[in-house]
Amino acid sequence: MMGKGAINHNTRAFNAKNVDPERSIYNVQFCNTSIKKVYHELFDEALERYNAKQKRSNRKIDNYYEKIRQSKQEKLFHEVILQIGNKDDMNSKSKEGELAKEILIDYMQDFQKRNPNLYVFSAHLHMDEETPHIHIDFVPFIRNSKRGLDTRVSLKGALAEQGFKGGTRGATEWNQWMESEKQELSKVMERYDVQWKHLGTHNKHLSVLDFEKQERQKEVAQLEQTLSDNKVELNNILYQQIMAEEKTEQIRKEGEVIRQEVSELSAESDWLKEQTEILSEDKEKLLSENENLESQQKKLQREINKMVQSKETMERNIHTYDEDEKWQLPEPGTLMSAKAYRDKKALPLVQKLKELVKNLTLKCIQLTEQVKKLTVKVDRQQNQISRLTDKAMEQNDMIERLQEKVSDLGHLERYFGKERVQAIVEQSKTIEQAERAEKRPKRAYDMGR
CATH class of the missing domain: 3.30.930.30 (BirA Bifunctional Protein; domain 2)
Structure with a gap:
């Protein structure tokens, strides 16, 4: 059959x-x-x-x-x-x-x-x-x-x-x-x-034989039932496998996010170290520049004091001109003519006063120009001091932010373990180096040489 x-x-x-x-x-x-x-x-x-x-x-x-x-x-x-x-x-x-x-x-x-x-x-x-x-x-x-x-x-x-x-x-x-x-x-x-x-x-x-047919039908029915049970079990296994794969994929993605965050923190940490060194150098430079500005200010102050002293001296000299006999026009003699008085007394005094006025005028002009220059220099130094002060404040803010990043990295190390974080950082660096190596243009060599 x-x-x-x-x-x-x-x-x-x-x-x-x-x-x-x-x-x-x-x-x-x-x-x-x-x-x-x-x-x-x-x-x-x-x-x-x-x-x-x-x-x-x-x-x-x-x-x-x-x-x-x-x-x-x-x-x-x-x-x-x-x-x-x-x-x-x-x-x-x-x-x-x-x-x-x-x-x-x-x-x-x-x-x-x-x-x-x-x-x-x-x-x-x-x-x-x-x-x-x-x-x-x-x-x-x-x-x-x-x-x-x-x-x-x-x-x-x-x-x-x-x-x-x-x-x-x-x-x-x-x-x-x-x-x-x-x-x-x-x-x-x-x-x-x-x-x-x-x-x-x-x-x-x-x-x-009909008997053989019946037995085969029973066997086929039994086999089909077994296959059906196996299919149900297989579907359960496949479902569990799918769920496990989804869970694995989720863990992989979370791990990738953590790896990315650690990589970013690692990069920021390296950047923080570099910025800290730069800020330290800038701080030393600012301190040196401040010392120079203070020294220049003291020097300007001394020059201003000298100018004040010159002014006071000139004022005292003016009083001397008012009171000293040699700067006074004498009374004419009894028998001295007007021409003789003019030539011998008035004109010499006037000539002497003219020379004095010229010298005083020149001195005043020089002092005025010097005051202008010193004023401009003082203003410029004040502006420089203001800029340096602002820069110092910005650097202080930067240091605070860097310290927060360092603190975040510390939290991450305490949560995941310092060794694991370090391993992820090293792995991230290796990947970045490989990516940079791939992006680096390859040199073409002449194989025939």
């Missing part, structure tokens, strides 16, 4: 209720090859030739196995089940059952030779059930096809190439082939003096 094909049942990957596990050692495995491997061996070259001819990418076939698995016209493989007798006359535990086993082994020897278009990848003879029987699983294929792959899956085509042409509804390629295989089995049975007992109809014969 034709079976649905349950490879796991055939290989005893699981045991159904009607299986006696203690007798499984008497089973016979003729072959057991992965069906996917069979598809690669049979169809890969044909698939490559087919895809090479396609001009449109959507007509290419990525996986021939998956294409047939999803096909509604063809099956991945077919199975035939052959059995001699029943549990009453050919029981597996009896001598007749052992005879049936020998007949089936003999029958199987030439199966592949008789059927070159049916690639047998799994064949098992079971002695751990009530009646000995054999499962033969095969992939039907044809060569030199004019449609699709030149070597492709086709049950009807495979049987046709072996000489079984479809006729009436009851005489299909499959029915003709099955009848032929029954005859082959009958010939083997005759060699062992076992006769084929027809049970009233031409189609109901020793290899077709």
Whole structure:
């Protein structure tokens, strides 16, 4: 009979209720090859030739196995089940059952030779059930096809190439082939003096048992339930895996944020150190400049004091001019004429006063210019002192902000651990160096020199 094909049942990957596990050692495995491997061996070259001819990418076939698995016209493989007798006359535990086993082994020897278009990848003879029987699983294929792959899956085509042409509804390629295989089995049975007992109809014969069908259906149902349970468990595992991956991704992102923050803090820390050194140098420079300005101010103050003293001296001299006799115009003599008084007394005094006035005027002009210059210099120094004071205040603010950054880095080290933070900093520096190295233009060397 034709079976649905349950490879796991055939290989005893699981045991159904009607299986006696203690007798499984008497089973016979003729072959057991992965069906996917069979598809690669049979169809890969044909698939490559087919895809090479396609001009449109959507007509290419990525996986021939998956294409047939999803096909509604063809099956991945077919199975035939052959059995001699029943549990009453050919029981597996009896001598007749052992005879049936020998007949089936003999029958199987030439199966592949008789059927070159049916690639047998799994064949098992079971002695751990009530009646000995054999499962033969095969992939039907044809060569030199004019449609699709030149070597492709086709049950009807495979049987046709072996000489079984479809006729009436009851005489299909499959029915003709099955009848032929029954005859082959009958010939083997005759060699062992076992006769084929027809049970009233031409189609109901020793290899077709309702009992076997029922048992296979039960096994398939059990397998489907197991698969369903496994799918549920697999879905749970996949869900847990997805959740774990999401959690891992979240942790990775958080770690990346922390690494970025530590990297920024590390960079700021290095910058803080540089700025602290610069500010220290600026502070020393400001102190030196302040000392110079104070010295200049003291010097200006001394010069101003000198000017004040000069003014006081000049004022005292003015009083002297008012009171001293030599700066007074004398009274004319009794017999002195006006001309003589003018020439001898008045004109010399006037000339002397003119010289004095010139000197005093020149001195006043010089003092005035000097005062202007000193005033401008004092204003300029006052402005410079004001700028330096503002800069010192800005630097103090900068130092306070830098100290806050250093404090933040300290908090981070206390929270994550100094070693971990340092490791992240080193890793960040390594990454930054690598990025800079990648951005650095590469030199082209003349290999021919």
